[in-house]
Amino acid sequence: MTLERPTATTSTTLTFAQAAEQHLDDVYGYLLYLSRNRETAEDLASATFEKALRLWSRFDPHRGSARTWLLGIARTTALDWFRAESRRRRREEAAAIPERIEEAFGEGLSPTLEAALASLSAGEREVIALRVVLDLDGGTVARVLGISPTAVSTRLSRALKQLEERVTEHDLG
Amino acid sequence: MTSAEIVHELRAARPAAPYALRARVEAIAASTPAPRPSVASRFLPRRRALLVALPAAAALAVASAGVIGLAESGRDDAATGFRDATTQLAESTATQKVGAADAAPAYGATTETQTAPGPTTGRKQRVLANLTIQVADTDALSEATQQALQTTRSLGGYVVSVSYATGTEGSAALTLRVPTGKVQDAITRLSSLGTIVAQQIQIDDLQESIDALDRRIANLKERIARLTAQLDQPGLDEQTRLTLQARRSAARAELASARGDRAGQAAEARLATIQLALVTDPETSTVPPLPSRFDRALDEAVEILAWEATGALYVLVLAGPFLLIGLAMWWGRRALQRREDERLLGAS
Numbered sequence: 238m239t240l241e242r243p244t245a246t247t248s249t250t251l252t253f254a255q256a257a258e259q260h261l262d263d264v265y266g267y268l269l270y271l272s273r274n275r276e277t278a279e280d281l282a283s284a285t286f287e288k289a290l291r292l293w294s295r296f297d298p299h300r301g302s303a304r305t306w307l308l309g310i311a312r313t314t315a316l317d318w319f320r321a322e323s324r325r326r327r328r329e330e331a332a333a334i335p336e337r338i339e340e341a342f343g344e345g346l347s348p349t350l351e352a353a354l355a356s357l358s359a360g361e362r363e364v365i366a367l368r369v370v371l372d373l374d375g376g377t378v379a380r381v382l383g384i385s386p387t388a389v390s391t392r393l394s395r396a397l398k399q400l401e402e403r404v405t406e407h408d409l410g
Numbered sequence: 411m412t413s414a415e416i417v418h419e420l421r422a423a424r425p426a427a428p429y430a431l432r433a434r435v436e437a438i439a440a441s442t443p444a445p446r447p448s449v450a451s452r453f454l455p456r457r458r459a460l461l462v463a464l465p466a467a468a469a470l471a472v473a474s475a476g477v478i479g480l481a482e483s484g485r486d487d488a489a490t491g492f493r494d495a496t497t498q499l500a501e502s503t504a505t506q507k508v509g510a511a512d513a514a515p516a517y518g519a520t521t522e523t524q525t526a527p528g529p530t531t532g533r534k535q536r537v538l539a540n541l542t543i544q545v546a547d548t549d550a551l552s553e554a555t556q557q558a559l560q561t562t563r564s565l566g567g568y569v570v571s572v573s574y575a576t577g578t579e580g581s582a583a584l585t586l587r588v589p590t591g592k593v594q595d596a597i598t599r600l601s602s603l604g605t606i607v608a609q610q611i612q613i614d615d616l617q618e619s620i621d622a623l624d625r626r627i628a629n630l631k632e633r634i635a636r637l638t639a640q641l642d643q644p645g646l647d648e649q650t651r652l653t654l655q656a657r658r659s660a661a662r663a664e665l666a667s668a669r670g671d672r673a674g675q676a677a678e679a680r681l682a683t684i685q686l687a688l689v690t691d692p693e694t695s696t697v698p699p700l701p702s703r704f705d706r707a708l709d710e711a712v713e714i715l716a717w718e719a720t721g722a723l724y725v726l727v728l729a730g731p732f733l734l735i736g737l738a739m740w741w742g743r744r745a746l747q748r749r750e751d752e753r754l755l756g757a758s
Contacts, residue, residue: 345423360755
């Protein structure tokens with residue numbers, strides 16, 4: 238279990254620009270895992286920070302870190318996008334050629350693992366992104382997702398198990 | 411590939427924001443000065459503020475009830491010139507025969523040459539008196555009780571309550587009301603029913619309070635007359651008319667309240683209250699002592715707290731169902747939204 242990276246400044250002196258600079262990678266990575274599309278992740282990240290700037294006066298450092306707060310806003314932004322996407326798909330004809338989603342989780346992943354990740358649901362990728370890739374503790378992930386820490390553990394172990402099985406299937410296949 | 415290897419590979423390939431996105435976010439951060447987190451949220455988060463505010467509000471309610479209770483109990487006390495007229499005599503344990511020349515009179519007891527302090531003529535005062543009279547036996551008790559009732563009625567008063575009990579010993583507790591101007595006469599005649607065991611007289615001056623109410627009533631009448639004259643003027647626009655009417659209604663309501671207060675105090679001043687205990691054995695006196703100022707302040711404070719609690723309960727009863735419905739709707743909407751989000755994330 239690795240330690241969470243310490244923030245560079247105390248919560249009482251943190252400016253918005255500093256928070257954005259420190260946590261941009263985390264927000265982008267999380268959104269990339271959710272959307273599986275680099276362009277979408279970049280757009281969602283921009284939208285997240287625009288919204289965060291408007292809500293910055295409501296940020297309460299006593300209730301959590303800036304990272305947790307930003308990831309919460311990123312999740313809300315991503316869910317809005319998912320809803321819009323869902324409505325768009327329903328409107329399109331069934332015969333329409335489905336848009337090819339570029340599967341991208343960052344450079345350095347093996348094709349097997351990348352394909353296995355792409356086959357997971359967004360909910361499963363989300364918990365892997367927060368807990369494994371960004372290395373947030375269970376309590377923080379629970380706050381971001383709005384569920385209990387126990388539910389986070391359950392989802393994570395299920396997702397990792399799924400991932401392992403699909404990687405194994407791919408290797409065997 | 412094991413889970414550990416998967417985790418290791420995932421962490422090693424942690425995504426980094428591309429340069430273009432970094433530039434965009436820097437531009438966003440620099441575009442408008444970010445509103446600073448509010449001072450209140452920095453020093454007193456919302457939940458902690460609530461935890462502090464609720465007990466503070468309760469303490470304020472209790473403190474204000476206490477202060478008002480103290481003020482109300484003190485307001486009725488006589489003003490400087492009349493504080494000397496307010497007597498709260500210590501309960502006298504020495505018995506004394508009325509009219510006995512040799513006996514040293516107990517303070518305030520009625521003798522041929524001494525009379526109990528009485529109300530001041532020309533001023534409105536609340537008079538409360540406690541008398542404990544010892545009679546010879548149960549037969550004398552019955553007779554004394556009847557005489558007390560007759561005395562009260564003959565003076566233009568009335569009997570509020572009578573409690574009569576006989577056995578080995580006997581006692582009777584009477585609450586009588588007589589016109590304030592005749593209270594001294596009443597006490598004298600009641601004292602002659604037997605031997606005075608104990609006597610307490612309390613006089614509270616109400617004149618200042620009633621005078622203040624009279625002035626307030628006069629001011630309010632004047633204000634209402636002015637507002638009526640303004641309303642009778644031609645050419646008033648609708649907004650002004652409505653404003654003046656609202657002010658006049660408020661003044662009328664205040665006038666009604668002031669008149670009610672004044673009538674209540676005048677009624678208190680009109681009739682004195684005498685708590686009379688007739689006993690065959692002095693040890694069985696049933697008359698409770700007169701309440702001290704502290705007792706009165708406590709009573710007032712408790713009454714005010716009761717009013718505050720009643721008001722709060724009233725608001726809760728009225729608003730409660732709506733609050734519950736609102737809460738249920740909010741919670742239901744959150745649960746539905748969460749389920750929808752899970753479905754979206756599960757299907758994507």
